[in-house]
Amino acid sequence: MLTCRDITRLQSERNERELTARERMELRMHTLVCRGCRRYGKQIAFIRRAARAVREGDTE
Amino acid sequence: MSAAIDWDSPDLVALRAAMLRFARISLRDAAAAEDMVQEALLAAMQAAAGFDGRSTLKTWMFSILRHKIVDHIRKSSREVSRCDLVADADADEDDAHLDAIFGKKTPWSNAHWTDEDRPAEWPEPESALEQKQFWDVFDACVHRLPENLSRVFLMRELLDLDTPEICTELGISTNNCWVILHRARTRLRGCLEHNWFDEDAPQC
Numbered sequence: 001m002l003t004c005r006d007i008t009r010l011q012s013e014r015n016e017r018e019l020t021a022r023e024r025m026e027l028r029m030h031t032l033v034c035r036g037c038r039r040y041g042k043q044i045a046f047i048r049r050a051a052r053a054v055r056e057g058d059t060e
Numbered sequence: 061m062s063a064a065i066d067w068d069s070p071d072l073v074a075l076r077a078a079m080l081r082f083a084r085i086s087l088r089d090a091a092a093a094e095d096m097v098q099e100a101l102l103a104a105m106q107a108a109a110g111f112d113g114r115s116t117l118k119t120w121m122f123s124i125l126r127h128k129i130v131d132h133i134r135k136s137s138r139e140v141s142r143c144d145l146v147a148d149a150d151a152d153e154d155d156a157h158l159d160a161i162f163g164k165k166t167p168w169s170n171a172h173w174t175d176e177d178r179p180a181e182w183p184e185p186e187s188a189l190e191q192k193q194f195w196d197v198f199d200a201c202v203h204r205l206p207e208n209l210s211r212v213f214l215m216r217e218l219l220d221l222d223t224p225e226i227c228t229e230l231g232i233s234t235n236n237c238w239v240i241l242h243r244a245r246t247r248l249r250g251c252l253e254h255n256w257f258d259e260d261a262p263q264c
Contacts, residue, residue, distance in 0.1 A: 016241065039181060054081060057118055
């Protein structure tokens with residue numbers, strides 16, 4: 001049973017490597033019931049978009 | 061078509077400001093940031109005749125700037141002791157910040173969010189991207205990351221290098237890179253929530 005700490009790590013690593021089928025399933029099941037991790041996933045994706053905006057000059 | 065670029069136009073002033081922001085966030089060195097923007101602008105000026113539209117120019121200028129920043133970081137990371145970077149990032153287990161928000165992982169505790177640190181809903185995050193003050197907060201939060209986290213985070217997210225490249229460059233293991241990115245993202249998320257999204261966030 002993965003903890004929120006493990007789940008946020010998977011959410012972060014999703015950007016770095018392909019998760020295994022098992023990891024993807026754990027992630028799906030967990031975020032179905034955990035509001036905190038659901039938000040964490042959305043928010044770190046937002047941070048990526050923000051960083052991209054900086055890199056591409058969409059900040060002014 | 062030559063001399064198609066008006067260097068005093070409001071568009072270019074804004075472009076320069078955006079370049080400066082990118083350089084300042086990516087480097088912890090304001091003087092180096094200025095220099096790089098200047099060099100990128102000069103390079104663009106020399107080839108200005110080749111551009112037919114503003115969007116092409118912008119993309120091109122940011123790509124020159126990005127390369128300059130990457131080179132600069134490569135040079136400076138060779139001067140940093142690798143031990144400093146790797147120190148304390150070997151395992152996911154002992155990070156004081158993660159321990160504080162999830163509680164320590166032990167056989168009898170399951171390390172879930174503490175009530176205080178559970179992420180709140182961020183109202184309309186996309187609209188933040190259009191606000192100047194948001195970028196100041198973003199900048200401050202990135203710079204508040206500990207040095208060993210911010211270096212990897214900046215290379216990954218701001219400069220868009222991939223993890224294998226970063227690991228090779230810094231001489232750290234892939235797993236180490238992932239651990240560092242998880243820590244950096246978690247801290248940055250908390251900092252943005254605290255300093256930008258918190259005020260209007262609904263209580264939960």
